[in-house]
Amino acid sequence: RAKEAGKNRFFVFNAEHDRKLQARWQQIQRLHQALECNEFLLHFQPKVDLITGEVLGAEALIRWQHPEEGMLAPGLFLPHLEGSDLEIDLGEWVIDSALRQMEIWHAEGLMISVSANVSANHLLQSNFTERLRLALERHPGAQPGKFELEILETAALSDMGQAARTLASCRELGVRFALDDFGTGYSSLTYFRDLPVDILKIDQSFVRDMLDDPNDLGIVEGVVRLAQAFNRQVIAEGVESMDHGALLLSIGCHICQGYGIARPMPAEALPEWIGHWREAKEWSALNHTSED
């Protein structure tokens, strides 16, 4: 009897395992189809300098225009791709599309930088640099020095040596790197020490809560100091209000990104938004207020 029960349990476990595998396979097939049918697109969220008022760049954020379910955020589909070949193909699509958009903007005289998010698995591909070089060649109108890659700092970079070499060779192409969501991973400082990155993006959870929580404010201040001490650029994400902006300016962080400035938007909407932003008196007054 015991043997039979054991057998049964094994069977149950197996069936469930099969179901999960099958579900994953179906999800990946569907996402494959989505890539082929051009259902993915990039939205762009501006990054602004609160001292000069200038729009410095925009972060490319992937969306899935699902025929039945509407516009889907990356959190709903990227996790299904982790570890698959499609994760790499989609990553290549993102880089190519972001460069194409930057090329269009640069041709229009809008010389902003563009950043794209890159997953750890993608970055660790042995031909990553070579493929990036080819992508840059396909878009000669896009200045490599204005292209940035954001590495999710919480993503487990299983091979730090390989990651550091890839970053170094990509930087020779002119491309810059940012550590995304800085401060949330288990090894933020190790990443900071061992990877040749140019930019730290303070995670939005710290920024959002820093107005009420002295611990979060302390962390934000600490990251700003760290960046200053090592001559790195620092960007605050999750700037939801002008109060956030004013506080960030007062502690020396002037490059900001967040819903309070602008939500991610279709590429076509960005030039018009920039026009409005330049006339937005409230935000430009911040700088003067913070100097009083």
Ligand code: C2E
């Ligand atoms: P992330 O790179 O840290 O991007 C910032 C996320 O925070 C975006 O969500 C953005 O819409 C959201 N956000 C911006 N400002 C605010 C704010 O003021 N308040 C709040 N609450 N949220 C804000 P999104 O587009 O849903 O992307 C989520 C994450 O998915 C990204 O986080 C990034 O890790 C990943 N991701 C997005 N696009 C790509 C991509 O093309 N490739 C890869 N590998 N990952 C991507």
Ligand code: MG
């Ligand atoms: Mg990012």
Ligand code: MG
């Ligand atoms: Mg982030």
Ligand code: MG
């Ligand atoms: Mg994030």
